[in-house]
Amino acid sequence: MRHDESRRLYDRALSVLAGGVNSSVRATQPYPFFVERGDGAHVIDADGNRYIDYVMGYGPLLYGHDAPEPVQAAVQKHSAAGPMYGAPTEIEVEHAEFVARHVPSVEMIRFVNSGTEATVSAVRLARATTGRDKIVIMQGGYHGAQESTLVKGEPGNVHPSTRGIPDSFAEHTIPVPFNDEETVREVFEQHGDDIAAVMTEPILANTGIVAPVDGYLQTLRDITEEHGSLLIFDEVITGFRVGGLQCAQGKFGVTPDITTFGKIIGGGFPVGAIGGKAQLVEQFTPGGDVFQSGTFSGHPVTMAAGHEYLNFAAENDVYDHVNRLGDDLRAGISDILEDQAPEYTVVGTDSMFKTMFTRDGVTPKNGADVSKAETDRWERVFWQEMKDHGVFLTANQFESQFVSYAHTDEDIERTLEAYKEAL
Template identity: 40%
Template sequence: MLNTVKSEELYKIALDLMPGGVNSPVRAFGAVGRNPLFIDHAKGSYVYDVDGNKFIDYVCSWGPGILGHSHPEVLEEVVKACFDGLTFGAPTGKENQLAQLVQECVPSMEMMRMVSSGTEATMSAIRAARGFTGRDKIIKFKGCYHGHSDGLLVQAGSAALTQSVPDSSGVPASFAEQTLVALYNDKDSVRELFENNKDQIAALIVEPVAANMGVVIPDDDFLPFLREITEENGTILIFDEVITGFRLGVGGAQEWFGIKPDLSTFGKIVGGGMPMAIYGGRRDIMKNISPTGKVYQAGTLSGNPIATTAGIKTLEILRDHPELYTKIEANTKKLAEAYKVRAEKQGIAIHVNQIGSLMSAFFTGENVKDYAGATSSDTKAYADYFNYMLENGIYVAPSQFEAMFISAAHSDEDIQRTIDVLTK
């Protein structure tokens, strides 16, 4: 059994200070039937909790840690930048440098704006699309998460694909009415929404690879269809690449699938582990953002010099070392195969989705290609698996519906250790 005495003590204090004792819901470990671990430090592919337990980390701070924790080159640049000042609220050359790097890696980013979180980026991209088109309605997909702004916290209601209801208390129904919900990998559901809302849809926002209901991969013809139908209807296509950006490759999912969206949002890796996100795309759309246009968006810490420093160095390393992606993908495929071996050996139902360095093992016999398939999973079986892995020194997501992230810091020994635990 893990020693968790100090974590338990800290959690009791945190419960009185923060809702659920955490600053983001999934950290509470409620889905896996235990209290959270409090992390003390991290290095490479490992995290260490306050009780001295050491874990191979496949959460990677929910995605940013593609190079691993405390990468020495990134840290060196960040420490130097701190001595110049933590925040100025004024332009710096580093903002230009990061933007040029993003533009080099992702050519669709003709013009962009920096913000501090993925939620800010998606919220702002949708506002930009509405301002550009003069329309109010948007389409999102059930099971895709785009941050916690009011208009995106909705799910399909009793009228399925024609109405939406808030997915959180505190969200006015009038906000949700402007958000139409389609089904991922279901082209007919998208067609129906466009047919029933002719010339009313400002934007369609999608995770090109869904990664917030677990990893769900698009059908071969799904993203090309979204590109075609949005163009036909004068609707802005937004790729939410907060997770896939710079993870499937330096060009993100749009390079992987060969689809050019109108707008894109990036977070996590683009900040190298610091609070940073970016939205942008077509120049004619982005020119409508203040101060050159009438779509207002601002932020005191946007383009923060420490965050831009971390982002620049991280993207430079990824750009200059494409072999890292080859290594990470190969290791991810090895892990995916190990889960299949476990399922066969133990006679349990597991379906594995894997693309690049992203994967999920769903505890279901269903082929998981949409929200219904993902939610057919046995969450009790997942909780048992999570606790088994944790007790064996391996930290995976404390929820069936989160991705597993593999990093360049995971060594051959880490991968083999994980496979041994899975298949023994």
């Protein structure tokens, strides 16, 4: 493959975009390929190379790059008609009604523009509701680029995970290991009266893919209720991907107080949302006194795309298709690993998958042991090889990958062939 044009664009980008990109994960080594266009489950780069795409925009593209016809028609209609007004539109109400109808925890919702915005507002809402400051999060979890959750450490020893965040933010956040009932109980025994919320992805999807062990989410539900704290599920990735239209909370049968969304509910356009019981969400301004606002929030084009996206999923066999391909891909990769690299593991559920290059396997607590994962081997060797074989994976060893409705059995077969050769 030649990458002359991508190289040239990257050199240009480096002088005007920080790191040459607008989101740090895109800065793949030695330089990213620049995308010219998408085509179904594939992307074509600026040099004309074609890749089977499992990045899928980091999760939003449930249908791949060709959205179903009603989505495209709705996007055209709403962009031609406005595209935005700073006044409410019917499509925002319709989209909210759909989400509230299907997701167990949601009676009322506020749409925003990114997953980060959603988790920021969810934490604010929990703090306002309880009058408490502390939040418990999971080690290895990710809730976007927000100050309260960009921390690392363990109870009693927590620090910001990037420069630019005051230590005082870390004082209010307690990261605990996922799937570890004992630690969360200890933390509540010690700080229960100060904890506003436990916030977790129902399936950790940013540290490999780690499912909750039986009963863990219910324990979080019980313990938060006991202590008058809230339970927040961050379903930015799992929302409308895992567990179909009921999302992961439906799959696991545990209903949080607040749910954050992003990605799929915007139908490929920037989005986030905070949903929950009406009495909680109603506290946002203007009805309540918890400040929340956004110039682009509930953007008609996004709402229309998101709404038609979910409608299409309700009326077609979307989840059957993507989940079956996910199963086939995981089974195929598992066979190949057994044969060629038995020390590695394939993880995932529904339409999410990832191969973990860690010789210690994947523990239910933190997912892969980050310190022992062979990240260089994944990022600098295997990922590159897969790309050279025409398969686009997430370059970070810990980020999830996604199968879309546009993927076919032939894509899966070709991907497995590439896996064999690349390994």
